[in-house]
Amino acid sequence: MLYINGEWTNSISGKSLIVKNPATGEVIEEVASAGAKDVESAIDAADQAFAAWKKRPAKERSDFLKRAADYLREHADALARTVTTEMGKPFTEAKGEVNLAIDYLDWYAEEGKRIYGDTIPASAKNKHLMVIQEPVGVVAAITPWNFPVAMLTRKIAPALAAGCTVVLKPASATPLSALKVIEAFDKLGLPKGVINLVSGSATEIAGEMTKNSKVRKITFTGSTEVGKKLIRDSADTVKKVSMELGGHAPFIIFEDANLDLAIDGVIASKFRNAGQTCICTNRIYVQETISEEFGKKLAEKVSKLKIGNGLEAGVEIGPLIDEKGINKVEEHIEDALKHGGEILCGGKRVSIQGKGNFYEPTVINFANDNMKIAIEETFGPVAPIFTFKTVEEAIEKANHPEYGLASYCFTNDLSRAFKVIEGLEYGIVGINDPIPTTAQAPFGGVKQSGNGREGGKYGIKDYLEEKFVSINIG
Incomplete structure (x- = not known):
């Protein structure tokens, strides 16, 4: 179903998506x-609702977000099962x-009450x-399929807190999680038109x-190619745009690092969501003196990761989308x-009971700059x-000519850490931290990884x- 002006409805054409x-x-x-035409109706509804929603006291908008967070917290397991079922x-x-999605609602429920102006000293x-x-x-x-709930609230929460109204397009592969969230907002009595949901063809909707x-602003998480097209297509009406686009994260490991912690960090970053995240590491740079030991230990641990249906106990690697x-x-x-x-482990497609888009977690040694990867x-x-x-070589190699979203470094040398922090051309740097994302911090990249930031006080701007x-x- 579509959700337009507070009503659940079928599309005008009667077309549907198969999930x-x-x-x-x-x-x-x-x-x-x-x-x-459905999208036009949704935009009209949001436009009509805007005048009243923006005049709501900040505390009222905040209270709604708090109630939404509480509702999702109460139904978190059911929503997580939906995510696993449609995304894997x-x-x-x-x-x-x-x-994390709930954290964004909680955070912006508070941040929306702290939108301050300024008084400027006059010259007369x-x-x-x-x-x-x-x-x-x-x-x-416009939200992606790999984080169908967290990316949704990371956009909707600051928008509603600021007094904006929203037309949401979830990814065609994962609309059910978005439907569940919007159902919650509807049950909680959000005024008609404040949020509208339109699933379907990206070309027609976008x-x-x-x-x-x-539409005065486009916010998008997805590929750099699509982001560029949205920016170009938004130029005629000079919309505000914020883009969280592709990444190619380096993970630098120095010889003084705790090797076991670094290996656990690589696994947490690289193999989360079967490697289907924009901030997961794509290139692992290991200092030569420890590279052989690192490769053996990493392959040993990765080969033991359990592959399967995400709803089964103990599964660590789910399917690709x-x-x-x-x-x-x-x-x-x-x-x-x-x-x-050279493949140290993995390297094959697998099936679970003859089904699914599964691929073995794979470690490749002797990687070089001539490879597509x-x-x-x-x-x-x-x-x-x-x-x-x-x-110096690590920093030079780690900086990608196009992407600049997330990067990681493991070292116990404070001076070296700061050299890396200053040298890396990325919007996010994790030092001995493979999972830096949190609701109160800015998330976003440089170069062709996008513009704007989401999260924290920065995300509402x-x-x-x-x-x-x-x-x-006078």
Whole structure:
């Protein structure tokens, strides 16, 4: 179903999307697929609701977000099962994502009450100058399939807190998690039109969002290629845009690091969600003096990771989202072998009871810059090991020509750590920390990894406009 102006409805065309479980290939459900006219109706509803919503006291908007957080907290297990069923990640990871989604609601319930303006010293005695913050207007939010709940609240929570209204397009592969969240908002009595949900064709939906002048901001998480198109298509109406795009994270390990902790860190970063995250490590740079030992220990641990349906106990590696994802992993591994790579573990597609998009977590030794995996985002469970000699070489190799989202470094040398922090051209740097994401901190990248930030006090800024007021008091 679509959710437009507070009503659940089918699409005008009657078209639908088929949602499959990537672990079994089975059809879970069919949902309505919106066309341009449906999206136009949703935008109109959001535009009409904006005038009243922005005038709501900040505390009222805050109270709603708190109630939404409490509701999702009470139903967290059920929502996590939906995430696992339609997306594939292990249930424990899905539960962690739901908890993060709740954290964003909690955080922005408070942040929305702290949108302050400024008084500016005047240059004339007969003037008072001030700056006030106002919501940008109708927001079009496009969310990805790999974090179908957390990315949703990371966009919706600051938008609602700021006084904006929203038209949401979830990924076609994972609309059910978004439906569950919007159902919760509906049950809690969110005013009509404040949030609208339109699932379906990305081309039709995004096309209407970008050309419609009533939409004042586009927020998107997804590939760099799609992000660039959204920016171009938004230019004619000069929309505000925030883009969280592709990544190619380096993971640097120095010889003084605690090797066991570094290996655990690589596994936590690389193989979370079967490698299908924009901030998971893509290139592991190990100092030459420890590279052989590191490779053996990493392969030993990775080979023991349990593959299977995410709803089964103890599963650590779930399926890839679809056949296209499998094909890209196979392409990158084949190319790596052609360019001198050596598989230390994994390297094969597997099936569970004859079903599913599963691929063995794989470690490749002797990685080099001639491989596709050194430049292209794999988005799968493949860990290539590169080597380096000096801190300067590590930084130079780690900086990607296009991407700059997340990066990691393990060392016990404080001076070396700060050299790496200053040298890495990334929006996020984790020092001895493979999972830096948290609701209160900014998330975003540089270069072609996007613009704008989500999370913390920084995340609400992109939903606000500054209005300068000059008053002549005579």
